[in-house]
Amino acid sequence: MSDAKFPVVFDGHNDTVLSLTGTGRSFFEKSDVGHVDLPRSEEGGLGGGFFAVFIRDPQNFEELTDPDQAAKKAMAQYGDVSTMPPPMGLDHALPEAMRMAATLFRVERESQGKVKIVRTAAELQHCLDNGIFAMLLHFEGAEPLDTELDALEVFYQAGFRSLGLTWSRTNAFAQGVPFKFPSSPDLGPGLTEAGKNLVRKCNEIGIMIDLSHITEQGFWDVQAISTKPLVATHSNAHVVSQSPRNLTDKQLDAVRDSGGVVGLNYHVGFLRPDGQNSADTPLSVMVDHLDHLVEKLGIDGVALGSDYDGATMPADLKDAAGMPKLLSAMRDRGYDDDSLRKIAHANWVRVLKETWGE
Secondary structure (H helix, E strand, C coil): CCCCCCCCEEEEEECHHHHHHHHCCCCCCCCCCCCCCHHHHHHHCEEEEEEEECCCCHHHCCCCCCHHHHHHHHHHHCCCHHHCCCCCCHHHHHHHHHHHHHHHHHHHHHCCCCEEECCCHHHHHHHHHHCCEEEEEEEECCCCCCCCCHHHHHHHHHCEEEEECCCCCECCCCEECCCCCCCCCCCCCCCCHHHHHHHHHHHHHCCEEECCCECHHHHHHHHHHCCCCCEECCCCECCCCCCCCCECHHHHHHHHHHCCEEEECCCHHHHCCCCCCCCCCCHHHHHHHHHHHHHHHCHHHEEECCCECCCCCCCCCCCHHHHHHHHHHHHHCCCCHHHHHHHHHHHHHHHHHHHHCC
16 A cells, blocks of 8 residues: 555556557556556555557557667657658557557446546546546547547547647647757747647647647647646656756746646656666656756646656656655655645646636
8 A cells, every 4th residue: 555644646647558558468467567557556656647548650560568668769769850750640540549548448447446537627536535546538649630620529528638739750730859869849840720720629628738748839839829727747847857858947937827737757868967768867856857847837836747658767766656755755855745745636636627627
């Protein structure tokens, strides 16, 4: 069981669906593969999170069971715009999204009430209060969506509530940033007209827009259009680590002014000042990012967004069972109980309620 002195954590991003579909492992059995399953979550006090539907490129579709290997391969292939595959087609992305979303629905059905896919902030809070593992259906990249937005409507009815417009690649709606280091996030164009329409539609029906991975111009395009708080579910401070995946102080100011939230990404390559993909990364570096995020956003604007099952974790943290080590490091840095509660889950509940309106 989790350490009772720490609040339950609701996490802003994981790639656990990809891990489950790729390895065939059970979410209900403790594994030494990947980072998240129900036993390790219960051990570490992880009460749920954003479960991403992420579609691998058809040119690179072999299943990698080790998230560290997957992260290294992705960083090599997507290190520069010139080495990226072409945009994927809807004929590949849509059935894969269906397959992965179905994995989550099966987990919920087989859980005997221990797991729930949440569609409202009230449902999320109920799960956190009552020990029910809460899954939020999220798309990392808009590739499964047609530009007429018919699929958006259907997925919404199924429980889809959060959309990352891009991953590192280009799609019909926007462009993502490569893993280039060091670099500004100003690495390409912003939203297409279809992307602008998508943002408006998400605002209208109640789907949160996630700005992680998008180009800086895309970020500002969303800021100009969206009527909802700006959110980056798994991004860090660019001033600490100059990855284009991280947010500049100017972007952090915009998130703050909108009442939005940024979730701390645990991937070592986005944490370390040298950008190296090394698990030998102390937890103090994570708290350094948190300190800067809190300085820029205030305590109500900072959350956690691990990138479990899709990235290289610091060795001391390892997986979901290690969550109390991070919270302990935060407490040692001076974060009090109320601050820990806000960062652990309350800020996510607030911004989701403001975005979804329920």
